[in-house]
Amino acid sequence: MLVRDALVAYAHFLAIFALACVLVGEALLLRRTLPAGTFRRLLAVDRWYGIIAGLVIVTGLLRLFTSPKGVAFYSGNAVFWAKISLFVIVGLISIVPTVAYLRWEKRTEPDGSLALEEAEYERIRGLVYLQIGIFVFIPLCATFMARGI
Numbered sequence: 001m002l003v004r005d006a007l008v009a010y011a012h013f014l015a016i017f018a019l020a021c022v023l024v025g026e027a028l029l030l031r032r033t034l035p036a037g038t039f040r041r042l043l044a045v046d047r048w049y050g051i052i053a054g055l056v057i058v059t060g061l062l063r064l065f066t067s068p069k070g071v072a073f074y075s076g077n078a079v080f081w082a083k084i085s086l087f088v089i090v091g092l093i094s095i096v097p098t099v100a101y102l103r104w105e106k107r108t109e110p111d112g113s114l115a116l117e118e119a120e121y122e123r124i125r126g127l128v129y130l131q132i133g134i135f136v137f138i139p140l141c142a143t144f145m146a147r148g149i
Contacts, residue, residue: 001068005068008059008062008066008067009063012060012062015052015055016138018052019052019135020135022045022048022052023128025045026042026046026097026128027128027129027132029045030042031121032115032121033114033115033116034114034116035112036111036112036113039108039112043105046098046101077145079141079144079145079149080145082141086134086135086137086141087138089134090131090134090135093127093130093131093134094127094131096127097128100120100124
């Protein structure tokens with residue numbers, strides 16, 4: 001039982017770290033002028049962002065329902081609900097860049113490159129950085145929960 005719980009926790013942590021990595025990768029790839037290769041990588045990173053977010057949810061649900069602490073521990077914990085709320089907020093914000101990327105894909109030059117208007121670039125860049133700014137508080141909530149705060 002404890003080994004399974006440790007492995008589920010480990011899988012959840014790996015998924016969270018991977019999600020943080022792809023979110024930062026998205027921020028690093030996003031530029032006002034996107035050569036074809038960079039734009040393809042941005043689309044791939046955004047796709048992986050969605051896939052890994054799904055893994056975070058699946059492993060989180062496994063933790064919730066198989067943890068020795070039990071569902072009551074989590075569902076009665078205000079910090080748990082703050083953590084879930086932050087994750088949902090980040091997820092909702094991420095929809096806007098994803099939709100923009102799909103729209104941009106239809107506007108690429110014949111060589112696959114893309115030049116963005118300053119306003120649309122700044123808007124999407126701001127949303128990606130907002131996600132990062134909110135995301136950093138999710139592990140803080142987890143730390144508080146682990147210490148019974």
